[in-house]
Amino acid sequence: MKNTIKVERAKNNITQAKLAELANVTRQTINAMELGKYAPSTILSLKLASIFKVDISEIFTLEESDWD
Amino acid sequence: MKLNYLFPSKYKKIGWIIFYPTLIFGLITVIFDIEPEFLDVNVFGVFIDEIIGEKKLIGIINNNILNEILGLLMIIGSILVAFSKEVDEDEFISKIRLESLVWATYMNFGILFLAFIFVYDLSFLWVMIFNMFTILIFFIIRFNWQIRKFRKIEEI
Numbered sequence: 001m002k003n004t005i006k007v008e009r010a011k012n013n014i015t016q017a018k019l020a021e022l023a024n025v026t027r028q029t030i031n032a033m034e035l036g037k038y039a040p041s042t043i044l045s046l047k048l049a050s051i052f053k054v055d056i057s058e059i060f061t062l063e064e065s066d067w068d
Numbered sequence: 069m070k071l072n073y074l075f076p077s078k079y080k081k082i083g084w085i086i087f088y089p090t091l092i093f094g095l096i097t098v099i100f101d102i103e104p105e106f107l108d109v110n111v112f113g114v115f116i117d118e119i120i121g122e123k124k125l126i127g128i129i130n131n132n133i134l135n136e137i138l139g140l141l142m143i144i145g146s147i148l149v150a151f152s153k154e155v156d157e158d159e160f161i162s163k164i165r166l167e168s169l170v171w172a173t174y175m176n177f178g179i180l181f182l183a184f185i186f187v188y189d190l191s192f193l194w195v196m197i198f199n200m201f202t203i204l205i206f207f208i209i210r211f212n213w214q215i216r217k218f219r220k221i222e223e224i
Contacts, residue, residue, distance in 0.1 A: 028221045029160035041159050 006034045008052040023047045075152040083148025090141040103132040146204040172207035
């Protein structure tokens with residue numbers, strides 16, 4: 001799964017630490033998601049969409065390998 | 069969704085305070101075979117089968133309770149250390165927790181597997197005694213090591 005968290009963060013001009021605080025997770029979790037090392041839960045994904053005020057599918061998109 | 073069977077984070081410190089002294093003292097008593105006389109007491113037991121003595125379903129037996137005390141403290145200490153939340157527990161930490169538990173289970177039973185093949189008689193009894201506690205100890209080592217690595221991740 002690909003995501004545009006880093007892009008959304010830049011658009012909104014907020015740091016990883018600030019986003020972590022808003023979503024109530026650790027900064028390292030935000031970092032791991034941005035690097036594609038961690039696929040968040042549905043709840044966290046929805047929280048991020050809500051924080052960035054965009055549709056969830058604008059942040060997260062499936063990759064071909066996700067179907068394997 | 070909030071159910072996770074973990075203790076509040078403050079219990080981790082209490083766990084460490086119980087865990088370390090019990091581990092050290094426990095190893096000392098095992099190595100030097102310490103059984104202080106004042107801890108020889110009559111206790112209630114079930115499924116009694118003494119080496120020299122009778123077999124009973126329930127009854128009173130004389131036993132040195134030092135190993136019982138240390139065993140119980142070891143369980144309490146290691147459970148609290150292993151299963152208290154991190155201060156900032158989130159879903160990624162839960163993932164690390166789960167992976168560490170799987171790893172520790174493989175390690176523990178991997179060692180037991182080899183012990184079944186290569187270790188016999190009284191030596192195997194020692195393996196069984198240690199194996200009771202090693203699954204949690206392996207988990208504690210793995211999880212805390214992974215968490216330490218996790219916390220070192222720099223902001224980018």
